[in-house]
Amino acid sequence: MTKGVVKAIIENLVQVEVSGPVSQNEICYIDLGGERLMAEVIKVLGSIAYTQVFESTRGLRPGNTVEFTEKMLEVKLGPGMLAKNYDGLQNDLNKMKGVFLTRGEYTDPLDEDSSWEFTPSAKANDKVSAGDWLGNVPESWISHKIMVPFGLTDEYTVKSIVEKGTYKITDTIAVITDKEGKDIELNMIQYWPVKIPIKAYTEKPRPFRLLETGVRTLDTLNPMVEGGTGFIPGPFGAGKTVLQHSLSKNADADMIIMAACGERANEVVEMFVEFPKLDDPRTGRKLMERTIIICNTSNMPVAAREASVYTAMTIAEYYRNMGLKVLLLADSTSRWAQALREMSNRMEELPGPDAFPMDLPAIISSFYARAGFVYLKSGETGSITFIGTVSPAGGNLKEPVTESTKKAARCFYALSQARADSKRYPAVDPIDSYSKYLEYPEVIDYLNENVNPNWVNDVILTKDILRRGREAQEQINILGDDGVPLLYHDKYWKSELVDRVILQQDGFDDVDQSTPMQRQEYMLELILDICGKTFVFETFEEIMPYFMRLINICKQMNYVEIDTEEFKQYEKGLLKEVEERSAK
């Protein structure tokens, strides 16, 4: 194994003189008087390997010895990852001892002593290759597939497989034989380098199935699909994190992986505290049991922050290969880009725009490309839906991270400062935002078939109402309330009706915080009916109070369950109001 000696230290960039071969992205450990600091090779120049250290380099000095591992940064995959809280390098945070993090403390991501009820699904003489299922163990409510390691690229024959029974993850559960007749013993653990996508699937078609999130402004107006990609840019305070948390709680996915990347620790703590308490309506279990949190808060070392999104993506790919619907959320990808910038800066690379590295767009787009809907070798499907947040400097969307992400992601959920300031949450701008999937014929077919036959047309109509309302509002602001025809007020207030009843959603109300698709459809049709009516008004001053009354009733409807007497009463009142004003 190659050894080296520290030559230079600039913050967390450490130059190591090596005595043998090293590879790009190889992991090494620097020995600092018993503490072992993990580092990754990011550049090699002659006999000098430039490494980024995943820890504080305080006290490090030239002459410290370094040991290279011949491995890239890997994650350890196997049963027992659900409900775990990892740091960016997949250390189990709960296994760490002190209140304060200790430098050089690395913990096992899996529980090697734990036992699992294994049921074989392959049998002797089966031909298998990477990613094929050998059997499964129940992990929480998921049937966790034990797969042929992704690193075994050939075709193999199952020589033997254990009977159904209880095994530790380190126990051999199968022996497979390669073409040369060499036996390979397999247990439930496998390793995979995080920077390399897992591609043990047969096909990656265009996504087509709606992924319900319970957030109306997404589901109704700009839907996300299973295996889709999207991003949420917004200035601070616009509600990026609240929106992501809401997605993680309500989205219709089999499991959620949250990568808290360079964000506030208290926000992560909120998940730690709330998720074990919140019920998952789909399974009746606790939310935490379908969640893995990868947490690299902003005060943790910057190099590990870069690794954290890859760690999260790799774990997502592993579960996708079991035929699961995975939702991966990263908050915030700007912090990841900043980590790249800090390293690029220290390596004295020529900077691109805003001092970000030149290859930032390439890095971002190849990361987004790892998401997707796939057909597995077994014929089943799996998906990773990826939604990242972007924190643009100064809230200005013309900056490199937003622009690069816009090229890569198919859905754009722009959070608007103006909406946030007037407490119109979620502050997703209905006009600037888009979902490219609404243009996919396969998505249109799916929606019309599963929501209602005219659904996509209704959605487009809704968008037009909003757009017309904004135009009317601008005219009113320029010309004055009485300087425009009454029709302008009518248009404006109809768009307000849609905005306040459909788009705005109280994330802190038990009922309103998540709306099933069926209810969204019901309410949208109801509101569109009202918008289609012609109302009789004498003066513009009658219009606002009237619509405020309608909005008030609809809001009360939003706060109660749909199948209750209360809801019906409100609806009756609403229809009466509408009837009284309608042109005969």
Add this chain to the structure above:
Amino acid sequence: MATQAFQKIYTKLNQITKATCSVRASGVGNEELATVAGRLAQVVKIVDDNVTLQIFAGTEGIGTDAEIVFLGKAPTLKVGPDLAGRFFNAYGDPIDGGPDVEGTEVEIGGPSVNPVRRKQPSELISTGIAGIDLNNTLVTGQKIPFFADPDQPYNEVMTMVALRAQSDRIILGGMGLSNDDYLFYKHSFENAGVIDRIISFVNTTENPTVERLLVPNMALTAAEYFASEHNEKVLVLLTDMTLYCDALSIVSNRMDQIPSKDSMPGSLYSDLAKLYEKAVQFPEGGSITIIAVTTLSGGDITHAIPDNTGYITEGQLFLKRDTDISKTIVDPFRSLSRLKQLVIGIKTREDHPQVMNTAIRLYADAANAKTKMENGFDLSDYDERVLDFAKEYSDKILAIDVNIDIDKMLDITWELFQRYFKREEIAIKDEFMKIYWKKA
């Protein structure tokens, strides 16, 4: 600092810039402290045997033959109960004429708290200022800055918050404070009779600029001691973080780093996060709450310093002059406390969230009405009413001289709602309307 036996002394500097110097030396660790001609310095870069040091007091008058002594440790602070009531400079040396502090020596800028060991902040800090308590409620373990223009009374407001808030300990980290402001803080604390609860680390404009890089970590290390070992509720005041960032950019510039936005170092976000993330609620009950000041230039929050800060802190507070009532108010639009959701309607009355949002929505309507008025359009009856509401709301709730408890704030707001509006204009959940809407 006295040299000790077996310490190597170097006397051949090969490079001197305004803030740094380099010397050939061996066996030196990264971030280690040294003295250069008696001035404190810290290792910031090592390339082979060439060691670059950042000299906190500046390099004026340093000769190439200056004596360099490496101290073999990172910057430290002696922590102990004796810190209470004392004033220190950026190095943690007393400046109040008192004796040196006895205590355990700990490195400043130590590791962060394991996120899974943190407790969720859940204790409200009341200040009596309705613009804060009602609309932007603060919670222990939170970090929040005032974004203020230099002409705004941020030091006064911060002192008021600090003195009214219920905390066991107040630690002031002053960076680039003018001497006048330093004396203001000192006198305010003395007059309030709370000097025993206060600890100050101060770098004034009379001290060298780079020194102030040590101040926040000194203050936070002291805070960690009281919060973690004595389970105290500690409030840390950091002012002015903009001047701290300026010092960062000076050092990074001297080290030939490529500047990113607004000439700030590319690592600004991480640098600030390492400080602000020291705010924490410990499971044993102690907590560190950080209230900072970030001065803006012309109210520009898109500048790299307030921008990065906003992404790190749990909200921000803006002050604003309301000319209608001739008072300074807490701006309800731009101010935000992200942790308020953890306490409002839970630790406070259950109508708190809805009342807060409704009042702000109406206040926003008033702002629109005002624009209409300024553009010369006729005002509707509703416009007139929201304008009257806004003025009274500003005077009775938003003004910083208000000092009442939260229930009273809610009651006053309900009174205002009823005075100016109809039921349907309020649009609050019926269950609260039944209790608090008393108008027939």
